[in-house]
Amino acid sequence: MAWSADKTEVKSWNEWDTLRHVIVGRADDCHIPPEEPALDAKVPEDSDMRGQWGRRPQETIDRANELLNNFATMLEKRGLRVDRPHSIDHSLPATTPDFHTDSQFGCMPPRDVLLTVGREMLEATMSYRCRWFEYLNYRPLMQQYFNEDPLFRHESAPKPRLTDADYHPDYLSEKIGVEKRLQWAAEKFFVTTEEEPLFDAADVLRFGRDLVVQHGFTTNLKGIEWLRRHFPDHRVHTVNFPGDPYPIHIDATFTPLRPGLILNNPQRRLPEDQRKMFETNDWEIVDAAQPAHNAPPPLCYSSTWLSMNVLVLDPKTVCVEASEVYQMEQMDKLGMNVIPVDLRDAYAFGGGLHCCTADVYRDGDCEDYFP
Ligand code: NVA
DSSP, X not given: OOOOTTSOOOBBOBSSSOEEEEEEOOOXXXXXXXXXXXHHXXXXXXOTTTTOOEEOOHHHHHHHHHHHHHHHXXXXXXXXXXXXXXXXOTTSOEEOSSOEESOOOOSXXXXXXXXXXXXXXXXXXXXXXXXXXXXXXXXXHHHHHHHHOTTXXXXXXXXXXXXXXXXXXXXXXXXXXXXXXXXXXXXXXXXXXXXXXXXXXXXXXXEBTEEEEEOSSXXXXXXXXXXXXXXXXXXXXXXXXXXXXXXXXXXXXXXXXXXXXXXXXXXXXXXXXXXXHHHTTXXXXXXXXXXXXXXXXXXXXXXGGGGGOOEEEETTEEEEETTOHHHXXXXXXXXXXXXXXXXXXXXXXXXXXXXXXXXXXXXXOOOBSOO
């Protein structure tokens, strides 16, 4: 049955079918959290984020909200339904019997927390202490969907303990250097241990029956095994991108645009032995265009490769950040209609156009693209 704006229905099986209903994050009350093991490992040694924490400056919050609101309005004008999270107080500490941290993170970006697979939305375990309670920002929406859609499955992965046993102390020593980090990433030695299942939702890409999951800082092998057991009707594939010294979240590295076509970050190419399922099914993996910027904006966790962190609205239409001229040009050459969206001043809040959204409904069913 065709989607109707009057009826809530949760369903999304992949990253490209026509998007009808989406969550767009908010910058409200976002904080730079204090130091903690997994977060420290992600922040480059020369980053302007080092050594500072607290509520982000109000003018940056206002500017990011202006851009996120404009993005939401543009999507609504195109006929999509857009929901927004309800910000909790991120200045509050997060304390459990196992850890304490003095503040939280924010309600950006939703893609990190919520994984939609078919009729289910799954809250990820998360692997940063400051993000342990982040699901609470989305609970009003989850309750609403639960009340309005009788087939919606609201799931939450087991909350991890996040004691020191979850993190390798080696990663915390100062000035490891990028070369050492690259070597460790190639050896699959990451900051997180295999103490318990850990994953962030943004490490997972959905290809119908197949889920492709990045093993890195924020998702460990036990987390991937947990996903495998949780989705028994799916094939779950583990991928690595050894060229990334700070491997978190797959969506500035590997970007499916439509059946048969994926952009891959040329500095983080998928290793040969992991390409088989794509190649034998005639999927093309092309190098993404270079980012338009030499450096990320101030107080930003992400790399310049947010250029390829795009939101596909349907297999012919893609939202690309408006300053990413090379990425827009490449999309055009690949036959996509490009919608430029101004978002760069919101990057510091946790990412680009894919990050700042979470799917609620896309057309289409669960297809097998890799028979
Ligand atoms: N690892 C990524 C995260 C982007 C969402 C980066 O390139 O910063």
